Amino acid sequence: MTDTIHITVENQLGEIRQLEIPEGINLSLMEVLKASDYDILATCGGMALCATCHIEVLEGMEALEARSDAELDMLDTLPRAGDQSRLACQIRLNAALDGLKIRIFANN
Structure with missing residues (x-):
């Protein structure tokens, strides 16, 4: 087990x-x-109310906990959510989550 979590992040510009x-x-x-x-705007401060922290998981989805009803409801409002x-x-x-790979969407 490692004491560091490595996460690969692709930003809105592809970097x-x-x-x-x-x-x-x-x-x-x-x-x-x-x-x-x-x-990342995070307008609601992390309450799953604004979706301005929308990401796409490229690798590692199986390591994440299941989406809550509140998260699913918010994602349903986004045209590009998958x-x-x-x-x-x-x-x-x-x-x-070590090895997680994500892409940040442009602010919704």
């Missing part, structure tokens, strides 16, 4: 960067993306 996050940081993926200077869509605010970081 790819790998984040290294200490395990046990107890933050959501949205909080880490904002702290890493990604263009089977791999998630709200970054609803993903809590843990060691199982």
Whole structure:
């Protein structure tokens, strides 16, 4: 088991960067993306009410917890949401996410 979580992030411009996050940081993926200077509005502050942290999971979907009803309801309002869509605010970081690959959508 590693003490660092590695997440590959593709931004809205197609630029790819790998984040290294200490395990046990107890933050959501949205909080880490904002702290890493990604263009994420997170207007609602992580309550699954605005969908401005919409991401697509490219690899590692099986490591994520199931989407909540609130997250599914919010994703249903997005024209570009698909089977791999998630709200970054609803993903809590843990060691199982090591190797996750995501793409950030342009702000909705």
